[in-house]
Amino acid sequence: MNRQRVRSTQVGVAAAACTALALTLAGCGSSSGHTSSASTGLHLTVEDYYTQPAAAEYDSIYNACAKQLGDTVTISHIAGAALIPKVLQQASSRTMPDVLMLDNPDVAQIAATGALSPLSDYGITGAGYVPGIIAAGSYQGKLYGLAPAVNSLALFYNTDMFKAAGLTPPTTWAELQSDAKALTKSGRYGFAFSGVNTYEGTWQFMPWMWTSGGDEKNIDTPQTAAALQLLTSLVKDGSASKSVDLWTQNDVESQFAAGKAAMMENGPWNIAQLQQVKGLHWASVPLPTPTAGQKVVSPLGGETYTVPQTGDSAKMAAAGKIVACINSDANQVTIAKTVAYVPAKTSVAEQFAKDNPLMAPYVTVAQTARSRTGELGTGWDKAATAIYTAEQQALTGEASPAAALKQAQGQ
């Protein structure tokens, strides 16, 4: 107990010192605003979770941005799920990187700890961006993370199988069910999706739930039950594999690539891999909606860049400029091409759709896509857990969709 108190006092003193320092330096900054000499020659650290080959592409963007400002950067790539534990460890030892990439649903949680600085400090407003991504990067009304490119979910379909069956891609839930059933035969399922018991499963469930009118604040509603009923009956009537409760999105992609699924719910990051599969012909369209002509509400994905509170305001200012540079129009297009995402700025995305027709469905979906943490903020994790728990109960037949949701909501 005693130790704890000592430690928090130390932290308090340190925080106070930082604030004082930041205020004086910010004062200096505004008085000599037109010179950029304050940020030249600094050595910054950048941290993200990319792996090769994408990592190399990001490296060149970070380096180019730093060079433009006269700075240098050291880049570390912390693979996938290890990033957040690493960031927490760095937060407690006061060794946060100067520029930190965070997956958008994590921004609220990390911002809530006070570890991040608002991007408005560096003149970044996010004007002209897809509304969903601004919501995802914000916490309590302040923007903490900005994503250069975003992604979402859509329906991939095997054009050969559809042609052979004389079908067109489904636009409504009823069509999805009948098409999936018609396309199912021995060794092949009509539809594949991920219903895994992680946040990935929740992510895949969101387009059905949100488009149907469901809301994460209370999942015990007829709208959400209808969405869950749709997926459950697809599994029940054999149009989708019983193994969807174990499949990750990668597994779903493998099934589709191997011709074992005629349709799949997945994101644009699979495009490069699917293009390499010989003899596989496919296209993608927005996911079907409950009734014809509705706008689909898909969840918004994408990695944001943040400036952690490191206490060194000169470096933080330089980091802010690097975040702005990573989000420049040109870099948005480069990143979008590298990882098959949609540029986060609406105007850039529109041009991008014209130049890359394969990406056009995702550009459409991204404009109306919704952020996961926008409504509940740090409460999202709990809701997301309840959602995948209910989905697993329903998919495995342990409970009816409505009962499963009621039970999960009560937890």
Place this chain on the structure above:
Amino acid sequence: MKTLDRHSPPSGAQAAVPGTPPRTRGRGPRQDRAVTWLFLLPALVYIALFFGYPIVKNVLMGSQDYTTATFFTGSSPWVGWANYRTFFTGPLAGTTFLNTAVFTVGSIVGQFSIGLAVALFFRRRFPLSGLMRSLLLLPWLLPLIAGTAVWRWILDQDSGVLNSVLMHLHLVHSSVPWLSSPSFALYSVIIVNVWIGIPFNVALFYSGLQGIPAEQYEAAAIDGAVGWKAFRHITWPALRPVVTVVLVLGVIYTLKVVDIILGLTGGGPANSTQTLATTAYQDSFVQFSFGQGAAVSNVLMVVSLLFACLYLRVNRRASDE
């Protein structure tokens, strides 16, 4: 004859017992004690640092609201028993305990019986027995994540090799949902854990069997005790100490299994393979509520401790006899 040599007790053992212990020269008992402590010091420091501190920290953390914010602000409010209450009154406490029990008992029974049978089998010498015995260690040498990835493919419902073999042999009519159905998943996970645990059991039993003098069997054979009788009256009593070690270590190792379950099912489907260990992992490293995770792992530690105490008691009784 060669094997006989191995079973005879090491020659040094008798010689080392002194008739009259040489008294230390010129040193009082107090100095002796100081020297003793000095020799113990490195071990004590090591234990305090790497066992004592984490355990104490974990026990404390179980009563704190320790979250992501704690890492930055350094404040972790004391919440007493709240974390334990959340766990025990939660909807999954019963399932988690039951799964942990079934998983542990199932794994131990499987590993123990198959391990013992294999060790007895390899006791006989036959061509290539040495090579085959070392091949048995393979599951132990494989990285667990690689092992579970292969098992996932073997057990896959639609394209798994196990289902396709069973169906070709007409043993089942439709494919078995080994991992994707809540009623099968726990048993599939147990099967994989048994596979991984067999080498450990074989290794311990095999070395235990090596310690039984061949003369006993020869003498027993003269009295007419062979086969099952020899096992019942010679092998089993002689193996008793090994059996307790294998059982207690097995229980403790099995209680804390996380990687196999995460690799195969991630605790699913519908929480059917969620155990105390996976719950602690998910609370801490997926939900990032470290206090909650610590509370669950404290419960796990108490359960392990019960078995450790049981082991000590059984051991003491055995040595008292």
